[in-house]
Amino acid sequence: MSRIENERVCAKGSGGRAPRALAQYRALLAKDVRQELRTREMLTSMGVYALLVLTIYGAALAQVGDKLQVVSFAGGLLWALVIFTSLLGLNRSFGHETESGCLEGILLAPVDRAVIFLAKATSNLLFLLAVEVVVVPLFFLFFLSGAELAATTPLIAVPLLVGTVGVAGVGTLLSTMTIETRGRDVLLAILFIPVAFPLLYACVSATTCAFLGVEGTMGTFWTSCGVALVYDVVMIAAAWGLYEFVVDA
Amino acid sequence: MVQSKADRLVPLLLLLGAVLTAVDVVWTFTLAPLVQGAQLSEPVVIAGQMVTTKLLLSQKIFYLHVPVAIASFVVMAFLAYYGVRFLMTKDRAYDLRAYVAAQVALVFIVATMISGDLWTCFEWGVWWVWEPRLTTYFILMLLVIGYFILRNAIDDPEKRARFCAVFGIIAFIDAPISFFITRLVPSSIHPVVFRTDSGLPPMMLIPFLLGLFGMLMIGFALYRYALRVHGDAQAVEELKEQLEELDARANERAAAAALERLSARHAVEVVREAACDASAVAARADDENPSKED
Numbered sequence A: 001m002s003r004i005e006n007e008r009v010c011a012k013g014s015g016g017r018a019p020r021a022l023a024q025y026r027a028l029l030a031k032d033v034r035q036e037l038r039t040r041e042m043l044t045s046m047g048v049y050a051l052l053v054l055t056i057y058g059a060a061l062a063q064v065g066d067k068l069q070v071v072s073f074a075g076g077l078l079w080a081l082v083i084f085t086s087l088l089g090l091n092r093s094f095g096h097e098t099e100s101g102c103l104e105g106i107l108l109a110p111v112d113r114a115v116i117f118l119a120k121a122t123s124n125l126l127f128l129l130a131v132e133v134v135v136v137p138l139f140f141l142f143f144l145s146g147a148e149l150a151a152t153t154p155l156i157a158v159p160l161l162v163g164t165v166g167v168a169g170v171g172t173l174l175s176t177m178t179i180e181t182r183g184r185d186v187l188l189a190i191l192f193i194p195v196a197f198p199l200l201y202a203c204v205s206a207t208t209c210a211f212l213g214v215e216g217t218m219g220t221f222w223t224s225c226g227v228a229l230v231y232d233v234v235m236i237a238a239a240w241g242l243y244e245f246v247v248d249a
Numbered sequence B: 001m002v003q004s005k006a007d008r009l010v011p012l013l014l015l016l017g018a019v020l021t022a023v024d025v026v027w028t029f030t031l032a033p034l035v036q037g038a039q040l041s042e043p044v045v046i047a048g049q050m051v052t053t054k055l056l057l058s059q060k061i062f063y064l065h066v067p068v069a070i071a072s073f074v075v076m077a078f079l080a081y082y083g084v085r086f087l088m089t090k091d092r093a094y095d096l097r098a099y100v101a102a103q104v105a106l107v108f109i110v111a112t113m114i115s116g117d118l119w120t121c122f123e124w125g126v127w128w129v130w131e132p133r134l135t136t137y138f139i140l141m142l143l144v145i146g147y148f149i150l151r152n153a154i155d156d157p158e159k160r161a162r163f164c165a166v167f168g169i170i171a172f173i174d175a176p177i178s179f180f181i182t183r184l185v186p187s188s189i190h191p192v193v194f195r196t197d198s199g200l201p202p203m204m205l206i207p208f209l210l211g212l213f214g215m216l217m218i219g220f221a222l223y224r225y226a227l228r229v230h231g232d233a234q235a236v237e238e239l240k241e242q243l244e245e246l247d248a249r250a251n252e253r254a255a256a257a258a259l260e261r262l263s264a265r266h267a268v269e270v271v272r273e274a275a276c277d278a279s280a281v282a283a284r285a286d287d288e289n290p291s292k293e294d
Helices: A001-010 A017-041 A041-061 A070-093 A095-099 A100-109 A111-142 A153-178 A185-213 A216-245 B007-028 B051-089 B094-122 B132-152 B157-172 B172-185 B202-288
Strands: B045-046 B049-051
Touching: A001 B045, A017 A041, A017 A111, A041 A070, A041 A111, A070 A095, A070 A111, A070 A153, A070 A185, A070 B051, A095 A100, A095 B049, A111 A153, A111 A216, A153 A185, A153 B132, A185 B045, A185 B132, A185 B172, A216 B157, B007 B051, B007 B202, B049 B172, B051 B094, B051 B132, B051 B157, B051 B172, B051 B202, B094 B132, B094 B157, B094 B202, B132 B172, B157 B172
Parallel strands: none
Antiparallel strands: B045 B049
């Protein structure tokens, strides 16, 4: 019922459908960003958590000595950090929505469900990227400050960006589902890690290629980025289409 | 409700599937030739690689492992299909079907993992490699397990059906990835099975197809059986609820009747008491003025 009404209301709207959806998207996104800037709940918890994961890496690698080249598996370490940190953030991102019936309020308003999904995914993406901007330099500082970096190292930004888009897209769908279940933190991990695995695999492959910068591996780099991009498109399209069924209570 | 006339054929189908699979296994070890007509007595060179007797025999897993794996992909497709049907119609029967399909899929996936691991151990000398096909298939197993955990974590049946349908569809996306990954990733060492240039001789193709059809039949029969069991369980559950409701209603009615009876009795007593009082008053009045009547 709500959908039909949505469309009617949207059609009546002054600027036609598309601009209206854009305005709704902007309003929802601004709400999330404003809330985060005031509470800084997600950003601080994710940032501190990432720092702790780095500390654990430090303990794990403390005894290997200086013969081991961290660069050869830095891609994997970096992505494990990103996945764990985003799991924490995604669990948090819907906490506000359920706390004082915010989600119900948004659903009552004549807003297309796809717009809600896009706004939420974008805000998650922004927060994840903000944390990465801080954490990735720290990772370099702690583990790669002595290593000789290849000239292609800056290219790790490409898989990081493509991968984070996918993580935010799939994670938004799954965290909307798990927020109302028993033991939601564990459940999100159980569902999210297998679903995001192909993306993780491709991104680790691309990041490692960029870190090592060996002649002739750039083909693999771009192929892996392409695979990650295809995953993004497929998963976000699926999540976009299915989101209506997840929030439609 | 779930049972139909066609269900009578299900035991037959299960039997036929088992027979076909058994024929496949027997054929595999008796009639099917070794790869490229090799002999078991000496090592041979196949595709530029020295292959020993042990490896030649391990190739036999192909006749069982591949049919089971394909059947698991087919059942996964049904899981996603019933998820889509549920989201389209909101008919709970489809949710039940998707759930049963997930159960059968898990059985086949575990069977594939076990048979595949045995082969990996013989052929590659290790139990597990993080190779693309193995990894994506392992992920498929985790996704199906996640499906059951998600199912158990939600109490509201309507919401459970919706979320599980959505997750089933998302989980299915991994199945084609797993199927095609040996073609997509050039570094994959898992053999590519389906191709037009394989040139499988009939003596190898026939047992393989027998195994494939046998497995599909077993899968379908298992699905129908599980569907019947779950359908019956659901029917029993519904009957139980109805019975409880009837029971509660009967109790309520009995309580109302008892209350009515009580209040009626109380009313009678009140009337009787009033009557007694009235007669007592009258008697007293008679006593007090006995002379008036005289």
